[in-house]
Amino acid sequence: MxxxxxxxxxxxxxxxxxxxxxxxxxxxxxxxxxxxxxxxxxxxxxxxxxxxxxxxxxxxxxxxxxxxxxxxVDLPDRRGWTPLFWAAFNGHADIVSFLIGRGANPDVRTEDEEWPLFWAVFKGHTSVVRHLLLGGAKRDQLDGDGHDVLWLARTLGRQDIVAILEGPRARRTNRPLPENSDGTI
CATH class of the missing domain: 1.25.40.20 (Ankyrin repeat-containing domain)
Incomplete structure (x- = not known):
């Protein structure tokens, strides 16, 4: 791309x-x-x-x-990419923020079931991840294999993004906290 x-x-x-x-x-x-x-x-x-x-x-x-x-603001191109999707994929946090402020859907999906937050996490665009989440992007969307973006961030070793996804806002959404190896939270 x-x-x-x-x-x-x-x-x-x-x-x-x-x-x-x-x-x-x-x-x-x-x-x-x-x-x-x-x-x-x-x-x-x-x-x-x-x-x-x-x-x-x-x-x-x-x-x-x-x-x-x-x-x-959400008119997709032939690949199914909206302007917000393109901005998230390419790491343009200023554009992501602007488009969300104009009503862009942060959870739009392509025919291939890709979405902006997935690509921002995958490519390590930390500031884009923040803007998408502040704009209402859902953390719990799953890819075709049943994985969410937190799994993806952990798998790729993107600790800064893991911290964002596990931050205080995640706890307010009633997501269960991960258990430590000894069973404590």
């Missing part, structure tokens, strides 16, 4: 001027295109939306403008 978006795929169905406006954060120009009939949820042949492109370029005002015009 890559931290890149295939911009050449965008050129098949949309004016390059609109794409440039999104990349450059030119809100008035983006809104002009929407007023001229371009749908806020437009996607290219790979399923990348205008919101996805704006997220990639960290154009916060463009994202807010698109959302105000009815664009979905």
């Amino acid at each position: 890559s931290d890149d978006i295939h911009h050449e795929a965008w050129r098949d169905r949309v004016a390059p001027d609109l794409l440039d406006a999104v990349r450059q954060g030119d809100v008035p120009e983006v809104l002009r295109w929407l007023d001229d009939g371009r749908p806020a949820n437009w996607q290219d042949s790979e399923g990348c939306s205008l919101v996805f492109l704006a997220v990639y370029h960290r154009q916060w005002a463009v994202i807010d403008s698109l959302l105000a015009r009815g664009a979905s």
Whole structure:
């Protein structure tokens, strides 16, 4: 997987001027295109939306403008990745925080049953894990083999993430505390 978006795929169905406006954060120009009939949820042949492109370029005002015009913050691409999923996978905590603040679903799953918190734990993106949990991501989702993210963090030796997942907030959710080898908690 890559931290890149295939911009050449965008050129098949949309004016390059609109794409440039999104990349450059030119809100008035983006809104002009929407007023001229371009749908806020437009996607290219790979399923990348205008919101996805704006997220990639960290154009916060463009994202807010698109959302105000009815664009979905959770519109997936052909792989089933939403902008939040992409940001979590690539370790962009600032984007994760921004998107959750705009209503992105932290527990969205792809057809392959992948989800943002799983990939953040797998890749060791500690700050992304924190933002996802603060945004309401469920710790108890299971992968196809019946494992949760705490198991994954322990297995990969990601002690900082284990501490986060076992922290005080985990105890408030009535998760049983792990027993020591002598049976005590």
